[in-house]
Amino acid sequence: MTRQLPRQLEAYRDLLNETELNQLLESINQPLPSGLRTNPLKASANGPQAWQQQYGWQLEQVPFCPTGWQLRNEVGNLSRTVEHQMGHYYIQDAASMLPVELFELPPEAEPSVLDLTAAPGGKTTHIISQLQDRGLVVANDSNLQRIAGLKGNIQRWGSTSAVITNQPGERMGRWLPEQFDYVLLDAPCSGEALRTSERHTSRLVSSHERNTLQQRQIKLLESALQAARPNGHVVYSTCSLAPEEDEAVLDALLKRYPEQIQIMSIPTSVPIEAPGLLAAGSQHYDPSIAKALRLWPHLYNTAGFFAALIIKRDQIATPSLERPQQTLAKAGYKAVTADEQRQILDTLHAVYGFDLGKILEANGLSLWRNGKTIQAIPERWLNNFEHFPFVSAGIQVGKLSRHGFQPAHDLASRYAEQFSQQWLTINDQQIDDWLARRDLPLKTSTYAAGSIVVVRDQQQRYLGLGQIDGNSLENLLPHWQ
Structure with missing residues (x-):
């Protein structure tokens, strides 16, 4: 016999048999x-x-x-x-x-x-x-x-x-x-x-x-x-x-x-x-x-x-509607120069052992600059929807300034296993502080002040990027992380 149904189930009484209703009632109480x-x-x-x-x-x-x-x-x-x-x-x-x-x-x-x-x-x-x-x-x-x-x-x-x-x-x-x-x-x-x-x-x-x-x-x-x-x-x-x-x-x-x-x-x-x-x-x-x-x-x-x-199965008659337009230039983007791209690729390879050029070619990406930020944007989007407004595209590669190139957390997190150099290991007791975006004390470091390092724990898990700052490791985890 079906038990008394909650009000929200009354509309479903005629859609299920008595056994199914009882099973449904049992499940929603779990x-x-x-x-x-x-x-x-x-x-x-x-x-x-x-x-x-x-x-x-x-x-x-x-x-x-x-x-x-x-x-x-x-x-x-x-x-x-x-x-x-x-x-x-x-x-x-x-x-x-x-x-x-x-x-x-x-x-x-x-x-x-x-x-x-x-x-x-x-x-x-x-x-x-x-x-x-x-x-x-x-x-x-x-x-x-x-x-x-x-x-x-x-x-x-x-x-x-x-x-x-x-x-x-x-x-x-x-x-x-x-x-x-x-x-x-x-x-x-x-x-x-x-x-x-x-x-x-x-x-x-x-x-x-x-x-x-x-x-x-x-x-x-x-x-x-x-x-x-x-x-x-x-x-x-x-x-x-x-x-x-x-x-x-x-x-x-x-x-x-x-x-x-x-x-x-x-x-x-x-x-x-x-x-x-x-x-x-x-x-x-x-x-x-x-x-x-x-x-x-x-x-x-x-x-x-x-x-x-x-x-x-077939075309659907679609009334035309003028689409919104926004050029890459108006959105603040410009293609990186050949010299800038060479600097980015060389830094990633020399410092971190990472081959970004191979990733760009395999994934059909091209590098664009918006202020200091370097973004790898899908060429499929640029070719087919170039002037359609977007919020973000592809993956952030890093920042390029007069001080040089600094890789982004997004890139390092995705390809952590391919970043074969510039690692710094923290102990298990420091993980919670690090994930809370706190800087960590450093007793010694083989890296020069200002170096951007790839942080990992003792299980070799990637934890983010940090910057050597004297006797501390500055936490570079992004605010959304």
């Missing part, structure tokens, strides 16, 4: 397991096993995400480890790992990918990982207040291929029609995931708010479809289980573009049986929507989630 997703650009393949031993974690792999893990025991140090602060993993609920796994992203093809509503960046970093930091990833978000967090997470991940833009997602499809091989829309939603955590709290949503959200979701999905190339793939997802925000949105676009788009079957690499609804109340949906995934909390011990994979 604490949501913490989750993390490893960064293959930085973490070693045996990283999760090593972290279990070092931190006492009990990890269980997420069944639909090879780099995703859930903790079977509650720990308080997940966000305070060296590995988290240096970008070796991202803290993320397992359900949120689902959308990117629906793409079968081919790194060797170096595709262009748009994350239409990207902040805070969890799914963007997942895309970057799937592509092995190849191709071009445009992370857009319309909310300026969320851009700093998005930028920090992408910097911490160590990406060279990402560009961040701050534009209304509803217009991106008309500004950049048919420019992307893959588009992710993790749409703004009510967050009605039915299972709460510190990051996702439950609240009641009015019918007016639900309708407003649905109309925006439809506009955003249409924009995502416009931005995709013919035969391109679009993933639509929400962290809500409300049919009005999920199946109803897909149904609206299928009615609008019956010949141009099609819901695809979930790839075999995602072993989930959780079909979308064919009806909710008096509403009946296109039969193909059953191919979507409705991830109820009781199925895989996650929060609730919805995701669907769409293929754009």
Whole structure:
């Protein structure tokens, strides 16, 4: 017999049978397991096993995400480890790992990918990982207040291929029609995931708010479809289980573009049986929507989630819209000179044993200067979107002034294993002070005053850059770290 349902579950009573309702009720009364997703650009393949031993974690792999893990025991140090602060993993609920796994992203093809509503960046970093930091990833978000967090997470991940833009997602499809091989829309939603955590709290949503959200979701999905190339793939997802925000949105676009788009079957690499609804109340949906995934909390011990994979079969008539313009010069950038590039490459090679030239060539990057800051920007962006405004692009390489070149933390953190010289090791008792951005006392140093050194601990883990200043080591960790 079904027990008394909480108010937020009443709307779902007719969508599940009695057994499923009881399982759902049982699951939402349990604490949501913490989750993390490893960064293959930085973490070693045996990283999760090593972290279990070092931190006492009990990890269980997420069944639909090879780099995703859930903790079977509650720990308080997940966000305070060296590995988290240096970008070796991202803290993320397992359900949120689902959308990117629906793409079968081919790194060797170096595709262009748009994350239409990207902040805070969890799914963007997942895309970057799937592509092995190849191709071009445009992370857009319309909310300026969320851009700093998005930028920090992408910097911490160590990406060279990402560009961040701050534009209304509803217009991106008309500004950049048919420019992307893959588009992710993790749409703004009510967050009605039915299972709460510190990051996702439950609240009641009015019918007016639900309708407003649905109309925006439809506009955003249409924009995502416009931005995709013919035969391109679009993933639509929400962290809500409300049919009005999920199946109803897909149904609206299928009615609008019956010949141009099609819901695809979930790839075999995602072993989930959780079909979308064919009806909710008096509403009946296109039969193909059953191919979507409705991830109820009781199925895989996650929060609730919805995701669907769409293929754009043919062109969609897109009204032209004049795009915003901003030249690199107006944004403060100018290409580095040949002499400046030679100085940067020579310094990195002579002092740190690092071959930046090889990285620039392999990743299709070119060096640009904005004041003293040197940035390696993807040439794909410069060639295809040169005058489109952006917040940041590529990876910060360092600073160049009359005093010489100083490498950036972003570069050293991403390629720490290739910085073979100029290391300084601190002891375990100093790690907490260092990560708190405090300077450290130095008894002796083999490096001259003013030298920029690569700091590591006794386990050889990269901890940042520091500058020798007499009897102290000045902490150069960036403010966002």
